[in-house]
Amino acid sequence: MNKFINSVQLDKKACTGCINCIKYCPTQAIRVQNGKAKINPKFCVDCGRCLRYCPHHAKVAIYDSVDEIKKYKYTVALPAPSLYSQFNNLKNIDIVLNALLSMGFDDVFEVSAAAELVSEASHAYIQEHIDEAPFISTACPTIVRIIRVKFPTLIPRLLPLKPPVEVAAEIARKRAIEKTGLNSEDIGIFFISPCPSKVTYVKSPLGIEKSEIDKVLAIKEVYPILLEHMTHDESTLKPLSESGRIGIGWSNAGGESSGLLTDNYLACDGIMSALRVLSDLEDEKFHGLKFVELNACNGGCVGGPLTVENPYIATAKSKKLHRNLPVSRSHIKDFEGLDYHWSTYVEYEPVFRLGKSFRESFEMMGLIEELTEQLPGLDCGSCGAPTCRALAEDIVRGNATKNDCIYSFHEYIGTLSKDISSMMSSLEKSVDKDEDTMRMLKDYILKLTSEIEKKEQ
Template identity: 45%
Template sequence: MSIGYASIYLENEKCVGCTRCMQRCPTEAIRIRDGKATILRERCVDCGECIRVCPRHAMKARVDTLSEALGKYKYTIALPAQALYGQFPGVRTRAPILEGLLRIGFDSVFEVAAAAEVMSAVTHYELNYGSIPHPIITTDCPVILRIVRIRFPSLLPHLLNYRSPMEVAARWSKRLAMKETGLSEEDIGCVYISPCPAKCAGAKAALGTARPAITGVVSIAEVAPRLTAVMGDIDDHERYAQAGAAGVSWAISGGQSSAAGEPNHLAASGIENIIGILEALEDGKLSHVDLIELNACYPGCVGGALAVENPFIAKARLQQMMRDFAPPLPPSDCPREDMRWEKTPTASSALRLDKDVSVAMEKMEQIRRITESLPGIDCGACGSPKCRAFAEDIVAGRAEAGMCLFSDKNDKDK
């Protein structure tokens, strides 16, 4: 099964084939061929590491522009990610940010944090009365879903099988807007303001959701300067705020666990760390934990590749902001009946060598033999990230043995 919509793409003409993205990619999804990076789409988890390290800004996330997102519907709702609030120097409340979204063209604004607050209560309920085996793994970060499907399919039953707060916020806000405006669902757009490529992909092709309610995704990187230009004279009165600290704290690693009131939790962020945690869980070393909260970005969504502020400054700003929050929106209107996934994500075949087990075994043996014949220095000069990955590429027909500059065979040929 394909891993679905992917957000990352390459602007070919900017790439100089420096290999930095290939060396950094946690799923070995990048190769260098003919002097340019190329993405093995089925392996990409949209973590955004390649965007962060590319010195030429050649790796991009597929997002809508603000004008595209605003022009399609009679009424458009802004769904700001919690990370947006930490992006602005000197801004101490959400008020100018939320009101600023109206000034740049949205008809109304609905905080994703309000849905996160309800999802915190749902997580608490599931932990105490639900049937998901512990430890439960959080699924707000779409990278986690993808990595589990590709590399850790045995952990699929541990996933918290609820929609993400951004999708719940879209459904909730659309329902309220239909009541207020009398418009039909088709006339209302919901635009998520995203801190990262994974949530762009997650919003448009939400795993576990047949028909996402989000109609567009724009990046914090595009929205932040537009907001800065219009919000200078807006006061700090929180007219449009709906969420309390529990929902906003989801932008910081550990926030979801605290909001769910689960003391026996483990929160980890950063792609290498989460892979380490999933390996430990698969090895049975974390059975004493009840909730595992994972975020691919460090230190949580504030560190997303499409955010603009230093993640630690953004985190401190959010923490400061949350001290003065008013009580949250009463969650009674939230459409709780359709919070669970409609479809259960299944294992991905991205790393499968062949459908036929005996052919797969034969290929595995070929890979082993070729790997042993290679120098094992993982230099990347062949255009594959490691010697083992190069051997896999040869067997998959993506590379030829002669592409290794340092193998014995090439020495003998000289």
């Protein structure tokens, strides 16, 4: 399986070559070359930040179509808890769950119900391995992927448990097989996702060999369809919800930590803040923590780029919704036989390593430092790289030249122009003028002028 599958891709027709995206990418995975952005799949962690900041909508998330429902004999919807917070004045979760049945699904199972099971399993695991704490949540695939490529010393701290969406898929498939008697391949498990990161998780999961989820739909695509079907009289609703405050709380930053019933935790949202926390964790700046919850999106999953509501409004809606719910409605004892643990472990992928050996990398790092000092240090992005240091790395890797910097290029052209002027002056004073040389120099100057104009464009 390809280790670097991405669900955020570039629409070249829409891309104008502006440099907004390179400034906001947390892993510096994007470059602008020849007037178009280019995403390095090895560096990209599918955080979806470029989706928000691209003014031309040239970054697109890849997910499945709702029409995929028709390809299965029996389908089960797995709504993310963040789905409920997209609707105004929602007081009963069963309204959304019944609407999912009306739009074409045969059954539903809440990811929030599975989240309550994972909360119990996480609490038990941390208590059993308290000497190894703090543990880092593995519910956000983007965070796991960042640790895999940038923070190898933190890999042993990853909580080796399946995320709620995977547990929900396993329960849903097992129930569907028992209920219908169909073969597994005839049953479609559809996750309704708030972010592209979970699309990538399904295609290339970490911690397990293969996901039980078949297709991933975007909340923003399902939302308008659900609105048409949310017309049920509450007295006729099927009682489908199996989750309480803890499960639905997972949609907000800090919700997972609250479900662990411990005060010794750190909860952080936003990819840039998460990177700072990971760096501090690597430097062992925190003491006494048992658990670290990191969300790539601001506000948690309610801030995912595939949602429709403002994340702060969604957070308020979510808290209002679960205010009168019981603490928890799903418990491990009611779902016997489930294995919550990873079947494989995450391995370090040194995609940012410069050389093939430590010595070579060390030498290349020295070259990068020298080049960075030679560059203007403006971090303007005109070269297509987000910073001068990033350009220096590209040069050392062989992916760019120093003349990609517009300031270095102008300096280079200025030096050449002075040399050419000096040569022409010498030739003109010469008694025996070499007409061929003069013609060659003039042609060279015209070519040089053309290159300058192209560069400035």
